[in-house]
Amino acid sequence: MVNKLYFYCLALFVAPTFSAFGQTQPSQDENGYYLIESAEHLKWFRDQVNASEHEQVDTNGDGQINMDDDTVVRLNAKLTADIDLGGESWTPIGEYNNGEEPDEVRFGGYFDGQGHVIKGLNVQPIDGRQSYGLFGYVAWGVVKNLGIVGGTVTSKADDGQEYTGAISGMLSYGRIENCFSTATVSGTAEGSIGGLTGGMRKISSVSNSYNAGTVINPAGMAGGITGYIGSDASVYNCYNMGKVTGGAISGDDYSESTLRSGEEELPSIIDCYYLEGAGSGTLAKALSASDFVTTINEKLFTDPNNGEDFPWDGKANLAGDRLSVPTFDSSSVVEVPLDDDPTAMETIAKGESHIQAIDGRICITTSEPMKVRVVNIAGQTVRTVSLSDGYSEMTGLAEGVYIVVLEDGTCVKVLLR
Numbered sequence: 001m002v003n004k005l006y007f008y009c010l011a012l013f014v015a016p017t018f019s020a021f022g023q024t025q026p027s028q029d030e031n032g033y034y035l036i037e038s039a040e041h042l043k044w045f046r047d048q049v050n051a052s053e054h055e056q057v058d059t060n061g062d063g064q065i066n067m068d069d070d071t072v073v074r075l076n077a078k079l080t081a082d083i084d085l086g087g088e089s090w091t092p093i094g095e096y097n098n099g100e101e102p103d104e105v106r107f108g109g110y111f112d113g114q115g116h117v118i119k120g121l122n123v124q125p126i127d128g129r130q131s132y133g134l135f136g137y138v139a140w141g142v143v144k145n146l147g148i149v150g151g152t153v154t155s156k157a158d159d160g161q162e163y164t165g166a167i168s169g170m171l172s173y174g175r176i177e178n179c180f181s182t183a184t185v186s187g188t189a190e191g192s193i194g195g196l197t198g199g200m201r202k203i204s205s206v207s208n209s210y211n212a213g214t215v216i217n218p219a220g221m222a223g224g225i226t227g228y229i230g231s232d233a234s235v236y237n238c239y240n241m242g243k244v245t246g247g248a249i250s251g252d253d254y255s256e257s258t259l260r261s262g263e264e265e266l267p268s269i270i271d272c273y274y275l276e277g278a279g280s281g282t283l284a285k286a287l288s289a290s291d292f293v294t295t296i297n298e299k300l301f302t303d304p305n306n307g308e309d310f311p312w313d314g315k316a317n318l319a320g321d322r323l324s325v326p327t328f329d330s331s332s333v334v335e336v337p338l339d340d341d342p343t344a345m346e347t348i349a350k351g352e353s354h355i356q357a358i359d360g361r362i363c364i365t366t367s368e369p370m371k372v373r374v375v376n377i378a379g380q381t382v383r384t385v386s387l388s389d390g391y392s393e394m395t396g397l398a399e400g401v402y403i404v405v406l407e408d409g410t411c412v413k414v415l416l417r
Contacts, residue, residue, distance in 0.1 A: 072108025085120040092136030096170035106139035113146030115328035121151030131169025138174040148181040163198030172201040186216040192227030200233035210239040234268040357414040362394040
């Protein structure tokens with residue numbers, strides 16, 4: 001009887017713990033970090049964050065908890081292996097809802113990828129949601145040393161503007177450090193769409209990171225790193241080499257004026273570069289492929305301190321018409337096909353034959369009166385007019401690539417020569 005009781009108790013001790021959601025609970029290290037080594041562990045962590053009550057923490061740094069401090073969900077995790085989500089529909093960790101409680105879930109913990117990647121991320125539109133990504137909302141939290149390989153993040157506007165990025169939908173008083181993405185991120189005209197984060201509010205930052213995925217927003221704000229950057233936010237030492245239908249680094253800024261690095265009450269974009277043909281920008285600098293390789297190797301892939309915590313493994317390399325960019329594993333690189341022609345960006349939408357470019361003019365035929373908006377590849381609206389039914393022409397636009405957006409939702413890319 002004693003032996004049976006002993007083995008029964010031992011079985012209870014070693015048996016894995018399951019949450020109410022059915023996933024296996026990961027173990028914790030001595031500092032309380034959950035050690036995530038599988039997709040089931042990651043789902044469990046997501047569900048714990050999304051179901052947890054917010055707690056008030058010392059967010060203003062005065063050493064005390066008072067009414068000036070925000071409430072967040074402060075759970076911490078580390079990846080101990082690469083994770084494959086297998087393309088299963090993913091509900092983001094946390095949720096942004098314009099500050100309205102109790103619908104908002106603010107992730108305020110630390111998520112350290114430890115040089116691992118997440119594959120097979122598949123985020124699709126969810127009714128009532130405004131923020132999309134691996135994380136929906138990071139507030140007072142940190143995501144670092146993480147790669148998103150492949151996958152798709154797709155959003156739709158629901159009760160207002162949506163924020164969409166591979167790492168996070170919205171970043172507020174939070175940080176993204178040493179991260180990269182090759183995911184395809186797309187949204188609607190009402191959205192802010194970024195390669196890494198959809199929007200940045202308050203004192204938030206993205207640093208030492210790059211995007212090599214496609215970012216698509218036919219008529220809204222799109223950027224290789226962030227779709228929207230607000231007052232006091234900053235992007236430092238970041239690089240975009242993915243195709244973007246908008247700004248190369250940021251799609252829009254708080255003041256709607258030209259960004260100037262470090263200027264008071266304006267966002268800062270410092271030491272940021274993009275590959276020619278991968279977007280456009282006024283602060284970030286476009287570089288040819290050879291200059292891009294030299295710069296990114298010097299500024300991002302060289303450890304000035306020779307420290308053990310430096311995550312990147314390898315150097316960027318240019319061979320023929322292919323750019324190879326390192327990740328956290330020397331055996332795994334990101335391959336970027338070179339194309340300096342911005343007209344070669346992916347098709348945004350299949351339009352009808354009644355919109356075409358002829359001899360530097362945009363020619364439009366509609367069956368009813370309709371509003372039309374013309375957007376350049378920097379994501380800026382350059383012309384808005386109301387057309388009568390029948391045939392119309394738009395002239396006076398400079399040579400270049402434009403997106404013509406009709407009121408009925410038709411979007412067509414045209415090239416004016």
